[in-house]
Amino acid sequence: MPTPLPIAITAGTAGPWRITAIAALAGASLPQAARLAMHEGPDVPPPGAWQLRGVANSNLRYTAEVERARLAGVQQGLGRPGATRAALIPMSKSEAWWDLAQDARRALLEEQSQHIAIGLEYLPAVARRLIHCRDQGGEFDFLTWFEFAPEHEVAFDQLLARLRATAEWGYVTREVEVRLTRD
Amino acid sequence: MPTPLPIAITAGTAGPWRITAIAALAGASLPQAARLAMHEGPDVPPPGAWQLRGVANSNLRYTAEVERARLAGVQQGLGRPGATRAALIPMSKSEAWWDLAQDARRALLEEQSQHIAIGLEYLPAVARRLIHCRDQGGEFDFLTWFEFAPEHEVAFDQLLARLRATAEWGYVTREVEVRLTRD
Numbered sequence: 192m193p194t195p196l197p198i199a200i201t202a203g204t205a206g207p208w209r210i211t212a213i214a215a216l217a218g219a220s221l222p223q224a225a226r227l228a229m230h231e232g233p234d235v236p237p238p239g240a241w242q243l244r245g246v247a248n249s250n251l252r253y254t255a256e257v258e259r260a261r262l263a264g265v266q267q268g269l270g271r272p273g274a275t276r277a278a279l280i281p282m283s284k285s286e287a288w289w290d291l292a293q294d295a296r297r298a299l300l301e302e303q304s305q306h307i308a309i310g311l312e313y314l315p316a317v318a319r320r321l322i323h324c325r326d327q328g329g330e331f332d333f334l335t336w337f338e339f340a341p342e343h344e345v346a347f348d349q350l351l352a353r354l355r356a357t358a359e360w361g362y363v364t365r366e367v368e369v370r371l372t373r374d
Numbered sequence: 375m376p377t378p379l380p381i382a383i384t385a386g387t388a389g390p391w392r393i394t395a396i397a398a399l400a401g402a403s404l405p406q407a408a409r410l411a412m413h414e415g416p417d418v419p420p421p422g423a424w425q426l427r428g429v430a431n432s433n434l435r436y437t438a439e440v441e442r443a444r445l446a447g448v449q450q451g452l453g454r455p456g457a458t459r460a461a462l463i464p465m466s467k468s469e470a471w472w473d474l475a476q477d478a479r480r481a482l483l484e485e486q487s488q489h490i491a492i493g494l495e496y497l498p499a500v501a502r503r504l505i506h507c508r509d510q511g512g513e514f515d516f517l518t519w520f521e522f523a524p525e526h527e528v529a530f531d532q533l534l535a536r537l538r539a540t541a542e543w544g545y546v547t548r549e550v551e552v553r554l555t556r557d
Contacts, residue, residue, distance in 0.1 A: 194469070195508060233511065246511075249508075250472045250474075250476075250479075251475050252476060253476055254475050254476055255475050255477040289433045291439075292437050292438050292441070292442045293434050293435060293437055293438060293480070294438040295438075296433075325378060325433075326378050326429045326506060326510065327509065328378065328380065
């Protein structure tokens with residue numbers, strides 16, 4: 192795992208991803224825009240219609256060694272040629288969540304909600320990136336990014352439905368889903 | 375616990391704290407300067423001789439609920455009138471540390487090194503603030519800040535010696551100690 196990598200996700204008129212839908216699941220939505228790009232590195236591109244920034248490749252927050260090994264055995268990276276569908280899901284959790292000590296957040300996330308175990312079922316079809324922004328003063332607490340082939344979109348929708356039914360999601364205060372197609 | 379609070383620590387010619395010593399324990403030191411100030415909030419003051427920035431009041435990284443309750447029962451806040459001594463100890467840990475999954479870092483920090491348990495022995499004499507900066511691209515991974523009365527300086531030195539002898543400190547790659555007096 193390399194050192195933390197600054198990320199800027201910019202929506203506007205340019206970028207390899209065409210925005211096909213923007214929908215708010217909780218809290219305020221994001222403005223409509225035509226295209227989207229994810230930029231890596233410290234040089235921040237122009238802000239476009241809207242821009243979300245954070246850091247990828249940070250240290251693991253909840254995953255245990257045995258889980259990390261299981262994930263590493265099957266997960267695949269971003270940018271696969273066949274992965275022409277993506278979803279950007281920026282999220283925030285409540286103060287009640289962030290107030291919890293580490294063991295309580297871990298227990299909610301995995302022992303109660305099986306967040307890691309459920310996600311594992313959808314690997315390698317769904318490739319993921321987690322971008323943190325709460326400590327950077329961002330509008331959201333984190334930005335989640337998923338890439339998959341068109342034939343795996345139904346499975347991805349099922350993954351989202353299962354996660355959103357968990358106890359962990361009871362702490363989600365804002366969630367916006369941005370669907371994307373690379374063309 | 376409030377939301378993450380941006381912090382800027384500025385060394386130069388101004389500020390309530392007089393710098394009495396700067397010493398590197400591991401890695402490069404910081405330049406000498408006469409005085410130091412800790413600024414809270416998003417407005418960043420001028421950089422001075424050197425400036426370190428990060429975020430306080432972030433979520434707990436390793437502390438469990440039972441430990442948090444024990445700490446909360448005895449710890450005191452910054453700014454006590456009698457606490458006229460302080461130490462700023464900026465630190466970084468190795469890639470090997472940050473590469474570890476959450477359970478392995480927790481086990482090293484507490485089950486092996488008793489970091490939280492040792493710290494608890496020095497409360498309420500020593501007041502603490504932890505400032506994170508690794509995900510902000512800072513020069514250090516975090517900045518630790520301690521305040522205590524002159525009569526507790528010997529105990530504080532003992533606390534540092536005990537922590538530096540732990541397995542956790544085997545992962546420390548840079549550590550600078552800045553001693554301060556408020557006058």
